[in-house]
Amino acid sequence: MTAAGRPRGEQTSAGLSIGVVLSRLRSDFPDVTISKIRFLEAEGLVRPARAASGYRQFTEADVARLRFVLSAQRDHYLPLKVIKEQLEAADRAEDDRPVLTPVPDRLPGPEQFVERPLRRLTQEEFLEQAEIDEPTLRELEQYGLVRPGAAGLYDSEAAQIARTARALANYGIEPRHLRAFRASADREIGLLEQIVTPMYRHQDPESRRRADEATRDLAALSVGLHTLLVKAGLRRISSR
Numbered sequence: 001m002t003a004a005g006r007p008r009g010e011q012t013s014a015g016l017s018i019g020v021v022l023s024r025l026r027s028d029f030p031d032v033t034i035s036k037i038r039f040l041e042a043e044g045l046v047r048p049a050r051a052a053s054g055y056r057q058f059t060e061a062d063v064a065r066l067r068f069v070l071s072a073q074r075d076h077y078l079p080l081k082v083i084k085e086q087l088e089a090a091d092r093a094e095d096d097r098p099v100l101t102p103v104p105d106r107l108p109g110p111e112q113f114v115e116r117p118l119r120r121l122t123q124e125e126f127l128e129q130a131e132i133d134e135p136t137l138r139e140l141e142q143y144g145l146v147r148p149g150a151a152g153l154y155d156s157e158a159a160q161i162a163r164t165a166r167a168l169a170n171y172g173i174e175p176r177h178l179r180a181f182r183a184s185a186d187r188e189i190g191l192l193e194q195i196v197t198p199m200y201r202h203q204d205p206e207s208r209r210r211a212d213e214a215t216r217d218l219a220a221l222s223v224g225l226h227t228l229l230v231k232a233g234l235r236r237i238s239s240r
Helices: 018-026 034-042 060-076 080-093 123-130 134-142 156-169 175-201 205-238
Strands: none
Touching: 018 034, 018 060, 034 060, 060 080, 123 134, 123 156, 134 156, 134 175, 156 175, 175 205
16 A cells, blocks of 8 residues: 555556556666655656645656656757656647657667758857857857858857857866767768768769769768667766
8 A cells, every 4th residue: 555545556536656657667667766766856857746745746747757857868868858848849740739759769870961951140140049258259260160161150060069069068067078079970981081072083974973972871870880889888887
């Protein structure tokens, strides 16, 4: 029996107890605890109702929300701040709260490397989109993470890089620490360039089309391997 005087695991019209929610989640998330659920509630990621007695009353939507949070942490290593922003955006998207389904844990595909037009941005537009100040921009430029074009304009992709750097700064990772990321990316690009450059020497459209496809395939495999190596390394750290 629970403290509320009903068999553990029973759902009433009032909702699910925290113990029931824990048992629902444990099969997929063995490390989850009641303390973890309470912590996520304190951080505003889930908002169960309260009975007059003070007991939490979770709904099925609350359980789906918790699954989303735990999956995003475990499979995608997203910080709670980012997860909360995604949840709030989903809440704003519709009057009725949408069912939250975690993004499938899949590696990048070649389609993600298809070249698409980029919006050109003045420095003022760039700073607004990236949500950074001018000194931070100068640091990002200094360490080669962001570069303006020949006309002094930036683009929307560079703004994404700057936003990511800003998110890392929340954990004390400064632009100077990100030189290793720049160097690693340049090494990968250099290796791929050696492979595909001979393919682009042929000027006929069909040969260039095959070269474009090979470039996208190689880029996806390279980034996918990097992702898998990082995930494997992080699992070793968390298992210590």
